[in-house]
Structure formats: C-alpha cells, structure tokens
Amino acid sequence: MTVLATPQPTISASETGTETVPLLEVENLSTEFATHAGTLRAVDGVSMSMTAGEVLGIVGESGSGKSVTALSILGLIRAPGRVSGGSIRFQNHGELLTKSASEMRKIRGDMISMIFQEPMTSLNPVFRVGWQIAEALRLHRNMSKAEATERAAELLERVGIASPRKRVSEFPHQLSGGMRQRVMIAMAMACAPKLLLADEPTTALDVTVQAQILDLMVQLKEEDGAAVMLITHDLGVIAEMAQKVAVMYAGVVMEEADVGELFDEPLHPYTQGLLNSIPRGHSRGSALKAIPGIVPNLLHLPTGCRFRDRCPAAHAPCGKAEPPLQRMPDSARKVRCWLHHPEPPK
Amino acid sequence: MRDTMTDTPMDDAIATPEVIEPLARQSLLARLSKNRLSLVGGALVLIAVFMAISAPFLPLQDPDAVDTSQRLAPIGSPGRWLGADELGRDILSRLFWGARITLTVSLAATLIAMVVGTVLGLVSGYFLGWTDTVISRGIDVLMAFPYFLLALTVIAILGPGLLNGMLAIALVNVPFFARIIRGSTLSLRESDFVLAAKGMGAGHLRVLFRHILVNSLSTLVVATTINLGFMITAAAALSFLGLGVQPPTSDWGTMLASGRQYLSAAPHTSYLPGLAIFLTVLGFNLLGDGLRDALDPRMRE
Numbered sequence: 001m002t003v004l005a006t007p008q009p010t011i012s013a014s015e016t017g018t019e020t021v022p023l024l025e026v027e028n029l030s031t032e033f034a035t036h037a038g039t040l041r042a043v044d045g046v047s048m049s050m051t052a053g054e055v056l057g058i059v060g061e062s063g064s065g066k067s068v069t070a071l072s073i074l075g076l077i078r079a080p081g082r083v084s085g086g087s088i089r090f091q092n093h094g095e096l097l098t099k100s101a102s103e104m105r106k107i108r109g110d111m112i113s114m115i116f117q118e119p120m121t122s123l124n125p126v127f128r129v130g131w132q133i134a135e136a137l138r139l140h141r142n143m144s145k146a147e148a149t150e151r152a153a154e155l156l157e158r159v160g161i162a163s164p165r166k167r168v169s170e171f172p173h174q175l176s177g178g179m180r181q182r183v184m185i186a187m188a189m190a191c192a193p194k195l196l197l198a199d200e201p202t203t204a205l206d207v208t209v210q211a212q213i214l215d216l217m218v219q220l221k222e223e224d225g226a227a228v229m230l231i232t233h234d235l236g237v238i239a240e241m242a243q244k245v246a247v248m249y250a251g252v253v254m255e256e257a258d259v260g261e262l263f264d265e266p267l268h269p270y271t272q273g274l275l276n277s278i279p280r281g282h283s284r285g286s287a288l289k290a291i292p293g294i295v296p297n298l299l300h301l302p303t304g305c306r307f308r309d310r311c312p313a314a315h316a317p318c319g320k321a322e323p324p325l326q327r328m329p330d331s332a333r334k335v336r337c338w339l340h341h342p343e344p345p346k
Numbered sequence: 347m348r349d350t351m352t353d354t355p356m357d358d359a360i361a362t363p364e365v366i367e368p369l370a371r372q373s374l375l376a377r378l379s380k381n382r383l384s385l386v387g388g389a390l391v392l393i394a395v396f397m398a399i400s401a402p403f404l405p406l407q408d409p410d411a412v413d414t415s416q417r418l419a420p421i422g423s424p425g426r427w428l429g430a431d432e433l434g435r436d437i438l439s440r441l442f443w444g445a446r447i448t449l450t451v452s453l454a455a456t457l458i459a460m461v462v463g464t465v466l467g468l469v470s471g472y473f474l475g476w477t478d479t480v481i482s483r484g485i486d487v488l489m490a491f492p493y494f495l496l497a498l499t500v501i502a503i504l505g506p507g508l509l510n511g512m513l514a515i516a517l518v519n520v521p522f523f524a525r526i527i528r529g530s531t532l533s534l535r536e537s538d539f540v541l542a543a544k545g546m547g548a549g550h551l552r553v554l555f556r557h558i559l560v561n562s563l564s565t566l567v568v569a570t571t572i573n574l575g576f577m578i579t580a581a582a583a584l585s586f587l588g589l590g591v592q593p594p595t596s597d598w599g600t601m602l603a604s605g606r607q608y609l610s611a612a613p614h615t616s617y618l619p620g621l622a623i624f625l626t627v628l629g630f631n632l633l634g635d636g637l638r639d640a641l642d643p644r645m646r647e
Contacts, residue, residue, distance in 0.1 A: 116542055
C-alpha cells in the first residue's frame with residue numbers, strides 16, 4: 001500500500017458526533033491507470049465515510065475521479081487500471097480490497113449495487129427485462145426461475161412501471177429511457193442493498209423524467225434504509241437529495257461539508273466557482289460565470305495545489321505545496337485550500 | 347411542443363404501448379423473405395437437405411448396384427433418369443445418397459470448427475493478456491499455412507478417411523470462427539451492460555456465455571451459414587483427391603473425380619455432381635448474405 005505524503009484523517013464516528021458505526025469507510029484510496037505516457041492517478045488519496053441511510057453527494061467535473069472512486073469500491077477497476085493503495089472497509093464485511101474475486105461477487109449486487117449513467121446501453125439488448133432483474137435474484141438469493149420472475153414483476157411495479165406483468169417480458173428496446181433507468185433501479189434494488197452507488201443516474205434523461213427518477217430513488221432508499229452515494233456534476237441534484245457533499249477535483253476531495261453549509265457558505269474557491277456557474281433567474285442577460293481553464297492533465301499536475309492555474313484566489317503558498325484536506329474548527333467540514341489553513345507555507 | 351410538455355406532464359412510465367409498437371421487430375423469417383436472393387438460397391439449401399434426408403425412403407435404385415450393361419448411360423435412359431456412371435450405377439440415386447455424406451461431413455466439420463473457434467475467440471477476447479497472446483499466435487500459425495495445404499498435411503499425418511478428412515477441414519476453419527468471435531468479444535466486453543452485469547455480481551463464465559456469447563449469436567449464425575458453403579467445397583475437394591470418403595461409399599466429390607475420366611464421352615457423369623456442389627454452395631452463400639442483412643439492425647426499415 002502506498003503511504004502518501006499527507007496522511008488525511010477520516011471522519012470517524014466520534015469526530016462527527018454521531019453514535020452510528022460507519023457503513024462505508026474509504027481511506028486514502030488511490031487508483032492508477034497505466035498508460036503509454038506514464039502512470040495516471042485518477043483517484044489520489046480519497047477518504048470518505050458514510051453511515052447507514054445517508055446520501056453522500058459526490059460532485060465534480062468530468063474526469064475528476066468520481067466514477068473511478070465508485071468502481072474502485074465495487075472492485076470493478078479493470079486492467080490497465082488498479083487500486084494502488086488505501087483501504088475500503090464496508091460494515092461488518094471488513095476490508096474490501098483484500099477480498100477474493102468470488103467474495104466480491106457475493107457482495108456486488110447484494111450488499112452494494114450500482115446504477116449506471118447510460119440506461120440506453122446498460123441493459124443487455126437480447127434479454128427480456130424481467131430476465132435481467134431475475135438474474136440478480138438468482139445469483140444472490142437462490143430463487144427458482146418462476147419465483148425470480150414473479151419477484152421481478154413486483155420490483156417493476158415498485159419502481160412505478162405500469163402493467164409490470166406485461167413489461168417483464170419486453171425487451172429493452174421496447175422501453176423509453178426513463179423506463180429503462182427504472183428497470184436499472186429495480187435491478188440494483190432487487191436484493192435490497194445496504195449501499196447504492198448511483199453514477200450520474202439522471203444525466204442521460206429528460207428534465208421531467210429526471211425529477212421522477214430522483215423521487216423514486218428517495219422513496220426506495222427510505223423504504224429499504226439504503227445509503228446512497230450519488231455521483232453527479234449537477235449541483236441541483238445534490239441540493240435536492242444529499243445530506244453530505246464531497247467536491248472532487250482532479251482525483252482529490254477539495255471540500256467536504258453538509259449540504260446546507262456548502263451551499264450557504266462555500267469555502268473552497270473551486271466550490272465557489274461551481275456554485276457561481278449555475279445559471280440563475282436574476283442573472284438573466286449577463287454571461288454565465290464559468291470557471292476559466294480546463295481540468296489539468298492528470299499526467300502533468302501543476303506543483304502545489306492542483307486548482308492553482310484556474311483559481312481566482314491563487315497566491316504564493318499555492319505553488320509551494322499541495323494543501324492538505326484540513327478540518328475546519330468547530331465543524332465536521334473539511335477544505336483543501338491554503339486560504340483556510342492555519343499555517344500556509346511561507 | 348413546449349405547451350404540450352407543460353400542460354400534460356409526460357410520465358414515461360405510463361407511455362402507451364402504441365407508441366412503441368411500430369418499432370417492434372418483424373420476425374426474422376419475414377425480413378429474410380423480403381430478399382428474393384436469400385429465398386432462392388434457402389430453397390437450394392432445403393432441396394439439398396431434402397435429398398439427404400429422403401434418400402432411404404424414396405424408391406431409388408441401390409446406389410452401389412453395378413450394371414455393366416448400363417455403363418455411361420445418357421440422361422433419360424429408362425430406369426436411369428439421370429444416366430449411369432462408368433460402372434452403370436444410377437447417378438440420380440448416387441446424388442441423393444452422396445448428399446447425405448457431403449452434407450453430414452460439412453455440417454459436422456462446421457460444428458466442430460464453430461464450437462472450438464468460438465470458445466477460443468471468447469476466451470482470448472475476454473481475458474486478453476498472455477491467454478490472448480498464446481491463442482491468437484496459435485491462430486496466426488494456422489492461418490499462415492495455405493488453406494488447403496494445411497488440410498492435406500493433417501490428412502498426411504492422420505491418414506485418409508471420412509473422419510480424418512472431417513477433422514482436417516474443421517481444423518482449417520477454426521481460425522475463421524475464432525477471429526470473428528474474438529472481435530465481437532473485444533467490443534462487447536467494454537459495453538455498459540457487461541459492466542452492469544458484473545456490478546450485479548455475475549462471474550466470468552456467466553458474463554462470457556450469457557451476456558457476450560448471446561449477443562454474438564447473430565454474427566455466429568451468419569458466419570456458420572457462409573462457412574457451410576466453404577466446407578462443402580472443401581469436403582468435395584478432399585474426396586476428389588481420394589483423401590476423404592473411401593469407396594464403396596461415395597459423395598459428390600468422388601463422383602466428380604470418377605466422372606472426370608469420361609469428360610468427353612459422358613460429360614453428365616461429372617457435371618451432374620459438379621452442378622449439385624455448385625448449387626448447394628451457392629444456396630448457402632445466398633442464405634448467409636440474406637441472414638446477415640436480416641439480422642443487421644441497421645438494415646431494418
């Protein structure tokens with residue numbers, strides 16, 4: 001395991017003041033991809049923790065390492081990528097990174113499941129949707145074909161699909177995008193997982209359908225008591241659903257806070273930039289405030305803070321060293337910025 | 347458009363099935379029959395298959411009964427509608443019985459090549475790494491030999507005969523299937539639904555044989571149909587050289603070979619089996635092309 005230069009404390013139960021045992025504890029997670037140009041660290045020492053029933057929003061631009069974090073938790077990083085360091089502890093199952101392939105298969109889809117971004121391509125085109133939902137049940141619950149198919153119809157009804165008995169025997173191409181995402185949710189929820197990783201679940205959908213899917217996820221989460229890791233670049237979705245937010249940038253967490261705190265008083269200049277770039281009614285006519293520049297190439301990160309090149313508040317310390325994810329006094333929130341650090345480098 | 351959106355909030359979940367029905371797939375047969383040529387191909391294949399199956403039940407002469415009085419009898423001779431060969435054996439009967447051998451050998455060889463090639467292609471395309479290197483280089487070695495020379499080499503090692511000939515042409519066709527299936531596996535393994543299946547806890551075998559293989563089936567059906575055409579030619583060629591079927595059994599290839607010596611005196615002894623081979627191969631190729639179009643979603647209206 002890689003020991004990183006700046007060890008970061010994770011929020012433990014005593015620190016946050018809650019008595020509940022964390023459901024998921026990710027510590028110093030690093031995931032690398034070997035490319036021809038060198039090793040690219042897509043996730044670089046990410047730590048986060050989630051308690052049962054909680055919704056953690058992960059927000060960031062494309063390429064900030066959000067999806068790779070989720071895939072690392074599921075153990076689905078494929079060559080040339082690999083999880084190069086850190087620890088992922090899940091409830092009473094212990095460390096996930098040292099589990100064998102078959103142990104991970106038992107956890108995937110049963111304890112932890114995932115909803116993907118593209119409902120149009122995430123269903124197998126040659127199988128009936130009922131069969132695909134039943135597959136999860138047959139893998140983890142030893143159900144007979146008839147039982148599993150019956151249960152698949154019930155699940156379709158639960159995710160709000162009309163005439164579920166008819167829909168179970170339809171093929172994915174016969175369903176609309178929103179319905180397919182409902183089927184994906186039914187598949188993910190089939191075994192009542194403790195943790196649901198939702199990777200941009202509404203990005204590919206119409207705005208009207210987006211709201212319905214979010215409502216459905218909230219409803220199912222409350223019924224089953226599942227925790228949700230909601231990955232998105234849409235701050236509106238975060239505001240609506242999440243309790244805690246982690247803002248990611250270029251493979252690291254820049255800011256971590258309760259959703260109310262983050263929207264009321266964003267501390268990190270990157271978070272401020274993200275919030276400012278949301279179009280608002282009263283700013284009609286004026287140009288959108290986009291964050292200048294682009295996400296840095298992960299192979300050639302700037303020295304010091306990774307956001308330095310695009311940061312409006314960049315000053316001398318920013319080029320000297322990368323700021324640690326610093327806990328703010330009297331609060332559970334953390335910020336990776338020298339502006340909020342008691343002792344920035346001189 | 348905007349008004350209808352706001353006045354009637356569209357609930358995708360209760361979208362009426364009528365909206366979707368026009369997109370529903372027509373049956374494969376219906377799409378296949380739109381193409382005249384593939385119908386012709388299908389008919390030719392059916393005729394060949396009918397000949398093979400019906401040979402024992404039709405009032406045909408004994409295909410091996412020698413009658414020297416009828417040597418090289420022309421087409422239309424009484425009792426010998428399609429004439430007789432150099433030993434006076436009934437050509438019509440021999441064409442029917444020969445179809446059994448030719449079709450069985452090529453079908454069996456195709457199935458062997460398909461199963462072996464498919465498994466090799468799936469495994470190498472899915473696992474990649476050294477597994478792929480070993481399998482793919484092995485396939486490259488097989489492909490480096492001229493097609494027929496390799497079959498002859500195998501027969502030289504195993505000895506001539508029906509079974510060995512079949513194995514030889516099966517081996518030669520393994521790369522054809524392995525390459526095709528490896529290619530489709532390479533693209534399917536990266537697909538979202540394979541990732542979703544893994545996310546659900548599916549293991550390698552399940553992903554390979556449920557999700558990837560089933561999605562490659564249409565490719566495989568087309569490849570198999572077209573390959574059957576090759577196989578018939580290859581089986582006939584081996585028999586023509588006397589390396590496949592051994593006398594007294596005979597297929598279309600041996601009939602062609604024995605008729606060759608009488609090409610000027612009694613051309614029908616060669617061109618009748620030749621025509622049978624030609625039409626059957628043509629049939630499989632036309633059918634294969636038709637199937638490819640019918641199974642290709644982009645060709646759908």
